[in-house]
Amino acid sequence: MTTRRVNARIPGLFKHSVEERGRLVAESASLSDRARAFFARGGGIDVSSADSMSENVVATFGLPFSVATNFIVNQRDYLVPMAVEEPSVVAAASNAARMVRESGGFFAECDASIMTAQVQLDDVPDARSASALIEARRQELFSVGDRSIPKMVDRGFGCRDLAVRVLSEEHGVLVVDLFVDVGDAMGANCVDTVAEAVAPIVQSIVGGRIGLRILSNLPLRRRVRAVCRVDDSAIGGPEVADGIARASRFAELDVFRAVTHNKGFMNGVDAAAVALGQDWRSIEAGAHAFCAIDGRYKPLSTWKRVEHGLEGRCDFPLAVGSVGGSTTANDAVRTAFELVKVESARELAGVLACVGLASNLAALRALASEGIQKGHMKLHHRKVEAAAQRSREEVRSEPPRARAPQPEELTSNGAARTVTQ
Numbered sequence: 009m010t011t012r013r014v015n016a017r018i019p020g021l022f023k024h025s026v027e028e029r030g031r032l033v034a035e036s037a038s039l040s041d042r043a044r045a046f047f048a049r050g051g052g053i054d055v056s057s058a059d060s061m062s063e064n065v066v067a068t069f070g071l072p073f074s075v076a077t078n079f080i081v082n083q084r085d086y087l088v089p090m091a092v093e094e095p096s097v098v099a100a101a102s103n104a105a106r107m108v109r110e111s112g113g114f115f116a117e118c119d120a121s122i123m124t125a126q127v128q129l130d131d132v133p134d135a136r137s138a139s140a141l142i143e144a145r146r147q148e149l150f151s152v153g154d155r156s157i158p159k160m161v162d163r164g165f166g167c168r169d170l171a172v173r174v175l176s177e178e179h180g181v182l183v184v185d186l187f188v189d190v191g192d193a194m195g196a197n198c199v200d201t202v203a204e205a206v207a208p209i210v211q212s213i214v215g216g217r218i219g220l221r222i223l224s225n226l227p228l229r230r231r232v233r234a235v236c237r238v239d240d241s242a243i244g245g246p247e248v249a250d251g252i253a254r255a256s257r258f259a260e261l262d263v264f265r266a267v268t269h270n271k272g273f274m275n276g277v278d279a280a281a282v283a284l285g286q287d288w289r290s291i292e293a294g295a296h297a298f299c300a301i302d303g304r305y306k307p308l309s310t311w312k313r314v315e316h317g318l319e320g321r322c323d324f325p326l327a328v329g330s331v332g333g334s335t336t337a338n339d340a341v342r343t344a345f346e347l348v349k350v351e352s353a354r355e356l357a358g359v360l361a362c363v364g365l366a367s368n369l370a371a372l373r374a375l376a377s378e379g380i381q382k383g384h385m386k387l388h389h390r391k392v393e394a395a396a397q398r399s400r401e402e403v404r405s406e407p408p409r410a411r412a413p414q415p416e417e418l419t420s421n422g423a424a425r426t427v428t429q
């Protein structure tokens with residue numbers, strides 16, 4: 009269990025060198041020696057870990073490991089690890105989190121971790137009466153399902169409910185959705201196991217041919233909800249707040265805008281999910297399917313004017329795990345978990361939803377005021393200036409140790425190999 013002592017406010021973190029940032033973050037989150045060593049060696053994973061994760065591995069592929077600051081969720085401070093290649097995403101999330109922090113922080117809640125195991129049957133002779141027959145044997149199906157996942161059941165989780173849906177009477181196609189509480193796991197393996205275990209019993213009850221036995225990536229009973237308030241004074245005044253509310257309404261009215269709005273929201277969710285070793289493809293699939301579930305694609309979040317401020321809300325299905333193989337698969341993910349310090353999958357889902365709201369707020373704020381490009385360029389100039397400042401300081405503080413590289417000491421792309429005397 010990680011010690012829960014975090015200060016998510018690290019003003020001016022961007023001004024420091026990568027090494028100093030690692031030290032500051034490690035201090036703020038009381039990280040272990042292992043995590044500090046991970047930062048000190050520049051992060052990454054070794055090729056043998058990579059080889060054990062995938063197939064035909066020939067090398068590793070890197071991404072920046074960044075830390076978003078300023079998050080308060082349910083009155084707790086969080087430093088959020090983010091792995092993303094797109095500039096501004098981390099700065100934007102941290103900046104919006106600071107504004108929300110000034111107004112009390114984010115609040116989030118998540119349903120129990122109910123995943124859906126699907127069993128497909130075709131050519132069922134009497135699909136219409138199948139539902140009642142299966143319902144009558146639900147306890148038996150739960151027992152068979154639970155027996156296939158004994159460790160989960162030992163921890164107090166397992167099969168909870170089922171539903172039968174006839175998809176085509178003509179072809180006798182029906183699906184049994186089994187709802188399984190997977191606790192702190194993401195749960196994909198677990199529900200796949202349940203689906204395979206119960207399928208022969210279902211077939212013995214109603215006949216037909218067994219089709220697919222697999223989880224659904226639309227976990228409608230595993231939704232996360234988050235809310236935050238930002239005061240006009242924190243967001244840049246009532247005109248900016250009005251602009252954000254109008255931008256939100258635009259997304260509610262127009263599918264083309266809703267998709268981009270959601271992309272900005274998912275910038276934050278995905279970046280944190282990647283750093284935390286989560287299955288971001290399943291997160292994306294579920295979130296977007298949910299947006300279109302009523303037949304018209306909607307924004308994942310909305311922003312409304314409230315007295316002297318704005319209120320942002322989101323509500324969507326989110327399957328993430330705080331235990332299990334992927335959470336310890338490599339040093340990067342272990343470090344990410346040490347940083348974020350969540351004690352359950354539900355807490356993790358809440359944090360990710362708030363990072364989504366923060367990313368979305370930052371994007372809408374920029375779009376509703378100065379436009380997105382100015383912020384990008386300001387950030388870019390700030391980074392260049394900070395780098396120049398660092399190198400000026402290094403030159404001032406270090407005795408002259410290095411001589412200029414000779415032409416034969418340059419690599420093929422012109423970068424100098426390290427030359428010390």
Ligand code: MEV
Pocket residue numbers: 094268269270271272273275371372375380
């Ligand atoms: C860019 O990655 C995300 C934005 O397009 C989101 C938005 O338009 O709301 C800026």
